[in-house]
Amino acid sequence: MSKLLIVGTVAFDEIETPFGKTDKILGGAATYIGLSASHFNNVDSAIVSVIGGDFPQEYLDLLTDRNIDISGIEKVENGKTFFWSGRYHNDLNSRDTLDTQLNVLADFNPVVPQHFKNAEVVMLGNLHPNIQISVLDQMTKKPKLVVLDTMNFWMDCALDELKEVMKRIDVITINDEEARQLSGEYSLVKSAEIIHKMGPKYIVIKKGEHGALLFHNNQVFFAPALPLKEVFDPTGAGDTFAGGFAGYMAQQQTVSFHNMKNAVIYGSNLASFCVEKFGTQRMEQLSKDEVDTRLQQFKMLTQFDIELAE
Amino acid sequence: MSKLLIVGTVAFDEIETPFGKTDKILGGAATYIGLSASHFNNVDSAIVSVIGGDFPQEYLDLLTDRNIDISGIEKVENGKTFFWSGRYHNDLNSRDTLDTQLNVLADFNPVVPQHFKNAEVVMLGNLHPNIQISVLDQMTKKPKLVVLDTMNFWMDCALDELKEVMKRIDVITINDEEARQLSGEYSLVKSAEIIHKMGPKYIVIKKGEHGALLFHNNQVFFAPALPLKEVFDPTGAGDTFAGGFAGYMAQQQTVSFHNMKNAVIYGSNLASFCVEKFGTQRMEQLSKDEVDTRLQQFKMLTQFDIELAE
Numbered sequence: 001m002s003k004l005l006i007v008g009t010v011a012f013d014e015i016e017t018p019f020g021k022t023d024k025i026l027g028g029a030a031t032y033i034g035l036s037a038s039h040f041n042n043v044d045s046a047i048v049s050v051i052g053g054d055f056p057q058e059y060l061d062l063l064t065d066r067n068i069d070i071s072g073i074e075k076v077e078n079g080k081t082f083f084w085s086g087r088y089h090n091d092l093n094s095r096d097t098l099d100t101q102l103n104v105l106a107d108f109n110p111v112v113p114q115h116f117k118n119a120e121v122v123m124l125g126n127l128h129p130n131i132q133i134s135v136l137d138q139m140t141k142k143p144k145l146v147v148l149d150t151m152n153f154w155m156d157c158a159l160d161e162l163k164e165v166m167k168r169i170d171v172i173t174i175n176d177e178e179a180r181q182l183s184g185e186y187s188l189v190k191s192a193e194i195i196h197k198m199g200p201k202y203i204v205i206k207k208g209e210h211g212a213l214l215f216h217n218n219q220v221f222f223a224p225a226l227p228l229k230e231v232f233d234p235t236g237a238g239d240t241f242a243g244g245f246a247g248y249m250a251q252q253q254t255v256s257f258h259n260m261k262n263a264v265i266y267g268s269n270l271a272s273f274c275v276e277k278f279g280t281q282r283m284e285q286l287s288k289d290e291v292d293t294r295l296q297q298f299k300m301l302t303q304f305d306i307e308l309a310e
Numbered sequence: 311m312s313k314l315l316i317v318g319t320v321a322f323d324e325i326e327t328p329f330g331k332t333d334k335i336l337g338g339a340a341t342y343i344g345l346s347a348s349h350f351n352n353v354d355s356a357i358v359s360v361i362g363g364d365f366p367q368e369y370l371d372l373l374t375d376r377n378i379d380i381s382g383i384e385k386v387e388n389g390k391t392f393f394w395s396g397r398y399h400n401d402l403n404s405r406d407t408l409d410t411q412l413n414v415l416a417d418f419n420p421v422v423p424q425h426f427k428n429a430e431v432v433m434l435g436n437l438h439p440n441i442q443i444s445v446l447d448q449m450t451k452k453p454k455l456v457v458l459d460t461m462n463f464w465m466d467c468a469l470d471e472l473k474e475v476m477k478r479i480d481v482i483t484i485n486d487e488e489a490r491q492l493s494g495e496y497s498l499v500k501s502a503e504i505i506h507k508m509g510p511k512y513i514v515i516k517k518g519e520h521g522a523l524l525f526h527n528n529q530v531f532f533a534p535a536l537p538l539k540e541v542f543d544p545t546g547a548g549d550t551f552a553g554g555f556a557g558y559m560a561q562q563q564t565v566s567f568h569n570m571k572n573a574v575i576y577g578s579n580l581a582s583f584c585v586e587k588f589g590t591q592r593m594e595q596l597s598k599d600e601v602d603t604r605l606q607q608f609k610m611l612t613q614f615d616i617e618l619a620e
Contacts, residue, residue: 091496186401189539210520213537222534222611227523229499261614295616301532302612304571306605 003044004250005116005143006033007135008125008239009105010049010059010073013279014085017092017233025279026059027084029125029149032236035283036243036270037123038066039291043250046116048072048135050108052081062284072113079104092231093208112138120144123246124169125239126151129161136168145255147171148200149242152178166199170255173204173242188213189220202260204245206238214264216257223264224301226272226294233278237271240283244270269294313354314560315426315453316343317445318435318549319415320359320369320383323589324395327402327543335589336369337394339435339459342546345593346553346580347433348376349601353560356426358382358445360418362391372594382423389414402541403518422448430454433556434479435549436461439471446478455565457481458510459552462488476509480565483514483552498523499530512570514555516548524574526567533574534611536582536604543588547581550593554580579604 013027030047037045046069053076063070080103088095110131118141124132126149136146148169154162155178166172172195176188182198183191192203192215203215209231211224244267245260252259269291276282323337340357347355356379363386373380390413398405420441428451434442436459446456458479464472465488476482482505486498492508493501502513502525513525519541521534554577555570562569579601586592 187539187541189537207520210517211534220537220611221614222537224521224532224534227499227530227532229497231497258615262616265614265616299616301530302614304531304575304612305568306572306575306609 001042001044002121002250003046003116003119004037004121004123004246005046005048005112005119005135006030006037006123006125006243006246007048007110007132008033008123008127009082010047010051010055011082011084013235014083014099015233015235015278016085016087016098017278018088018090019232020278022278024083026062027235027279028082029127029239031063031280032239032274032283033123033125033243033246034063034068035066035280036240036274037247037250038068039244039270039286039288040247040251043247045069045247046072046113046119048110048112050074050076050104052079052104053077055081069113069116072111072116074108074111076104086235088234092234095234110135110138117141121246121250122146123242124148124165125242129154129158129165132165133161133168136165145170145249147173147242147246147249149173149239150178152181155181163198169200171202171204171245171260172200173206173238173245175206175208175238179203179205189215192220204264206241208234208237212241212264212268214260216260219257221257221261221264223261223268223298225268226297226301228272228275231275234275235279236283237274240274241267241271243267265295265298269298311352311354312431312560313356313426313429314347314431314433314556315356315358315422315429315445316340316347316433316435316553316556317358317420317442318343318433318437319392320357320361320365321392321394323545324393324409325543325545325588326395326397326408327588328398328400329542330588332588334393336372337545337589338392339437339549341373341590342549342584342593343433343435343553343556344373344378345376345590346550346584347557347560348378349554349580349596349598350557350561353557355379355557356382356423356429358420358422360384360386360414362389362414363387365391379423379426382421382426384418384421386414396545398544402544405544420445420448427451431556431560432456433552434458434475435552439464439468439475442475443471443478446475455480455559457483457552457556457559459483459549460488462491465491473508479510481512481514481555481570482510483516483548483555485516485518485548489513489515499525514574516551518544518547522551522574522578524570526570529567531567531571531574533571533578533608535578536607536611538582538585541585544585545589546593547584550584551577551581554578575605575608579608
């Protein structure tokens with residue numbers, strides 16, 4: 001058994017897409033990461049987060065049903081849970097944030113449960129870099145692998161703190177526009193080189209429907225997104241990708257580029273399900289057989305066999 | 311030996327990118343297709359096109375030096391060669407056309423050389439659909455494979471004619487926006503289904519720096535673009551891709567999805583060189599060793615090995 005510690009939001013989302021509109025539903029980076037990582041055997045996951053008194057027990061049950069340890073989710077009885085609402089444009093590639101209410105997240109002090117302070121893998125979901133640093137400070141044993149997810153918001157308002165946490169991690173996952181912003185370079189190959197110098201040995205650049213790139217020194221690997229007939233709701237796809245990546249790596253004995261290639265394939269695989277229904281719906285029901293079948297589709301999509309002619 | 315017949319423009323281009331500006335240089339779809347296809351052994355290529363009296367002999371020599379038959383390139387002594395000029399934006403993903411002078415192309419009647427009327431593979435480069443149809447009408451033997459490249463311009467002004475030629479081809483190569491325009495569907499999976507019903511059994515959707523998708527019935531394959539440190543000039547990349555695709559297929563005995571997967575990899579491979587220098591410069595010097603080395607990079611970029619865990 002290997003331990004995976006996840007820090008991130010557990011939240012309410014209200015989502016509008018060209019296909020419809022939800023009420024307040026279960027959301028949050030740590031929720032998606034946890035649900036995604038729960039598909040790997042021999043991995044014990046725990047979430048460190050904060051919720052308000054308004055957070056329903058059934059959502060917590062949904063996490064514990066997937067064997068996710070929730071003892072690190074602090075409940076502030078007289079507070080309200082973090083809330084985000086957004087509206088996707090017709091192409092589903094861009095969205096407007098309609099409302100963000102930090103609520104209990106504003107004063108969040110993460111507390112890592114005692115029995116997860118020696119976790120082998122730490123997945124730092126998108127949050128203020130100071131919260132991410134605080135989690136790393138609480139670890140009693142150096143993790144085998146620390147994965148950081150972040151976004152442009154922190155580059156705008158907490159760049160120095162972000163640079164600090166970047167020195168202490170192994171893998172960063174960001175999207176293409178964020179990589180360009182962080183590096184000041186348009187070419188993603190050059191971006192990865194510059195970000196590499198900021199700390200992380202492995203750089204994963206997420207390109208949404210255009211797949212994901214993994215960089216390590218002079219090596220590069222590409223995982224496509226599965227071409228889908230319908231994309232229903234992209235919310236959580238990036239976190240689901242990160243959860244699949246971290247979950248797969250937690251399951252492996254060794255940190256290697258070979259294993260990390262598989263990890264980005266698993267991340268893409270799981271993310272391809274996430275977008276098929278609103279919110280976490282699809283991830284809640286997902287079976288091992290479905291994941292395995294889609295893995296075969298990823299092989300068919302990418303594998304070729306060319307003999308070099310004379 | 312297998313014969314590949316290429317129809318398309320042989321032209322002058324004037325190109326401006328963030329890295330500089332060219333004079334009038336060699337351009338044209340058939341030029342790029344021909345240079346790309348010339349990298350395959352056991353394939354005899356011929357170009358059907360038209361040029362003016364202003365077209366320099368050295369450009370023609372450049373084609374014959376690569377063993378491309380130019381007897382189907384009509385020279386109109388008192389006419390001027392087709393001219394295009396454009397300026398790329400900073401991201402190199404979009405461009406403005408500054409000038410288009412049809413010149414001798416306005417009255418072009420393609421004449422297929424007698425010894426290429428039995429060509430096994432026909433590559434119909436981007437031109438008016440009526441010219442593409444005229445070439446097919448001149449074939450004395452049904453080709454093993456007909457590949458069509460086209461663009462949004464013909465969808466806007468010659469859609470009926472385009473639909474006619476689409477009924478007579480095997481493979482269509484278009485970019486993602488064009489596939490969406492032609493099908494009226496945003497999802498590329500749905501687009502491919504609809505375009506399939508218009509005639510072509512194989513649909514190649516080019517996504518520029520995001521790679522290319524190959525669809526055939528329920529099968530789909532994806533070839534990434536090689537992540538490059540510098541993209542210097544994207545002009546001709548799509549034609550170079552098509553030339554690599556058609557050249558590889560001309561070299562093969564059989565038309566199959568398996569071979570076509572390799573063909574899109576070769577197309578991506580050759581296109582990755584094209585963009586490294588202005589115009590045709592890079593393609594003129596390209597060696598077999600360089601192509602083979604980059605093929606290994608494509609394997610490293612895409613191939614993975616996952617054993618399904620219990």
